[in-house]
Amino acid sequence: xxxxxxxxxxxxxxxxxxxxxxxxxxxxxxFSRSRLQQWIRAGEVRVDGAQRKGKDxxxxxxxxxxxxxxxxxxxxxxxxxxxxxxxxxxxxxxIDKPAGLVVHPAAGNPDGTLQNALLHYDPxxxxxxxxxxxxxxxxxxxxxxxxxxxxxxHQSLVAQLQARSVKREYLAAVWGLLIAGGTVDAxxxxxxxxxxxxxxxxxxxxxxxxYRIEARYRAHSLVRVNLETGRTHQIRVHMTYIRHPLLGDPxxxxxxxxxxxxxxxxxxxxxxxxxxxxxxxxxxLRHPVSGEVMEWHAPLPAxxxxxxxxxxxxxxxxx
Numbered sequence: 001x002x003x004x005x006x007x008x009x010x011x012x013x014x015x016x017x018x019x020x021x022x023x024x025x026x027x028x029x030x031f032s033r034s035r036l037q038q039w040i041r042a043g044e045v046r047v048d049g050a051q052r053k054g055k056d057x058x059x060x061x062x063x064x065x066x067x068x069x070x071x072x073x074x075x076x077x078x079x080x081x082x083x084x085x086x087x088x089x090x091x092x093x094x095i096d097k098p099a100g101l102v103v104h105p106a107a108g109n110p111d112g113t114l115q116n117a118l119l120h121y122d123p124x125x126x127x128x129x130x131x132x133x134x135x136x137x138x139x140x141x142x143x144x145x146x147x148x149x150x151x152x153x154h155q156s157l158v159a160q161l162q163a164r165s166v167k168r169e170y171l172a173a174v175w176g177l178l179i180a181g182g183t184v185d186a187x188x189x190x191x192x193x194x195x196x197x198x199x200x201x202x203x204x205x206x207x208x209x210x211y212r213i214e215a216r217y218r219a220h221s222l223v224r225v226n227l228e229t230g231r232t233h234q235i236r237v238h239m240t241y242i243r244h245p246l247l248g249d250p251x252x253x254x255x256x257x258x259x260x261x262x263x264x265x266x267x268x269x270x271x272x273x274x275x276x277x278x279x280x281x282x283x284x285l286r287h288p289v290s291g292e293v294m295e296w297h298a299p300l301p302a303x304x305x306x307x308x309x310x311x312x313x314x315x316x317x318x319x
Contacts (some may be wrong), residue, residue, distance in 0.1 A: 005068045011047075013060035020047065021054035027064065027087045028158070031129055044068035076105055076131070079259070081117035086144065086296050091289050093132070093147040095117070099257060099275050102132060102139045109139075118147060128154055135161060135168075135230055143170065143280025144298045156288030161230065167284035169298060170225040170235060171214065172246040173254050173277035173307060178221045181212030183236040188231040197251060198233045200241045207231045209238040216268065218310035219259050236276060248273035255280055266314035273307055292304075 009027045013059070024036045039045050041055045046065050047058070081101075087094040093113070102109040105116070118131040125131040125147075132147040136159045146166075148154035160166045189204025191197040198204075208228035215222040221244070225235050233252070239245055240252040247253070247270060258267040284295040300308070 005066060005151060007064075007066040009064050009159070011058050011060055011062045011064060015058055016060035017057055019054065020045075020052050020056045020058055020272075024064065024066075027162070028066070034303055039066060039068045039215070042068070056282060065135070067279050072265050076115055076119060077111055077115035078119035078123060079111060080120050081112065081114075083114075083121060085121075087294075088299065091153040092287070093122075093149060094283065094296050095145050095147060097137055097142060097145050097280075099140045099142040099301065103133060103145070105137045114145075122149065125149065126217050127151075133164075134158055136232075137280060138233065138236075138276070138278075140275035141278045141280065142257045142298075142301050142304075143278075144168075144283040144296055146283060146285065148196055153288040154288060157285065160285055164228055165286065166228070167282070167295075168227045169282035170227070171281050171304070172223050172225055172235060172239065173247040173304070173311075174221050174223055174239050175247060175253070176219070176221065176244045177216050178211075178223065178244060181210075181223075182242075184211075186238065186241055188234060188237055194290050198231070198237050201235060205229075205231060207234050207238065209234060215308075215312075218262050218314050220270070220311055222308060235278060246276040246278055249276040252276075263314045263317055266310050269307055269310040273303070275303075277307060279304055 007028060011023055015023045019041060021033060021037050024141045025033045028036065037054050043051050044067055047062050084096040085093060086096050097114060103114050103115065105111060115131045115133060118125050128148060128151060132149055132154060134146065134148055134154065137143060137145055146157060148157050186200040187202065187204035187207045188198050188207040189201040191199040206229060210226040210228065211223045213221055214224050227234060236246055236249055237251045245253040258270045279300055282295065282297050284293065286293050
């Protein structure tokens with residue numbers, strides 16, 4: 001089964017001098033580079049109305065149009081996995097993802113993912129790239145995630161993400177007492193040694209994170225974080241960069257020790273928290289068909305609520 005793909009985008013001026021296939025991979029990140037190259041070779045990609053080769057260099061400002069056949073997603077099995085659906089219509093699904101659920105199948109997680117669950121919930125998603133998933137949450141991050149149910153919605157959501165008009169807000173518990181809110185503007189790329197990790201790097205892609213303080217505890221802070229960009233592990237990397245790593249983060253948190261002044265219950269809760277304390281609590285975007293600005297909220301999950309309650313109780317007990 002296949003479906004006709006019709007995509008359009010303008011090549012940004014900053015891409016001048018790059019290969020066409022490289023630029024298309026940036027403009028349409030939910031399609032593999034090999035698939036984009038296949039469409040180029042088949043003459044299904046036109047730049048300012050003309051066919052081009054993948055190795056051709058772009059000038060910036062050109063208009064790209066792709067009209068191609070998209071084959072049904074293969075290799076990902078539909079699985080009956082429970083989903084918490086916050087919103088659904090013919091074009092969108094908004095999911096409240098639990099911690100522990102991987103978004104896409106990958107090495108070490110061949111199934112049991114959100115993509116498997118979506119294909120069971122709506123088999124027609126097999127003809128949408130990655131079953132309609134246009135952005136990710138880490139396995140152990142909970143909260144809101146939007147899914148496109150058709151190619152029109154997919155194209156709109158990808159364009160909104162690229163234009164940074166999708167608003168994503170998170171709540172995070174971090175180590176240390178922040179004095180004030182702020183902005184981290186630091187590029188993120190692959191770690192120079194550990195390729196499974198990300199790091200602030202001059203060779204990375206632009207990444208901007210805004211944060212403000214919600215509450216302070218004995219040795220931790222609760223912060224509300226807004227993303228201007230959406231790099232892999234962005235909040236985790238940026239908060240570590242300013243020396244306030246997320247509580248419970250096994251990759252970026254290091255060996256943090258609760259201070260002795262904390263109660264034994266609070267120390268146990270902090271040391272026993274089994275994931276990064278990060279929850280995507282608010283999502284706002286423009287509906288791909290109606291154009292209406294829509295917004296959804298997801299309350300904190302039970303594990304973070306319990307953690308925050310213990311931290312609040314600890315402050316009151318010590319005081």
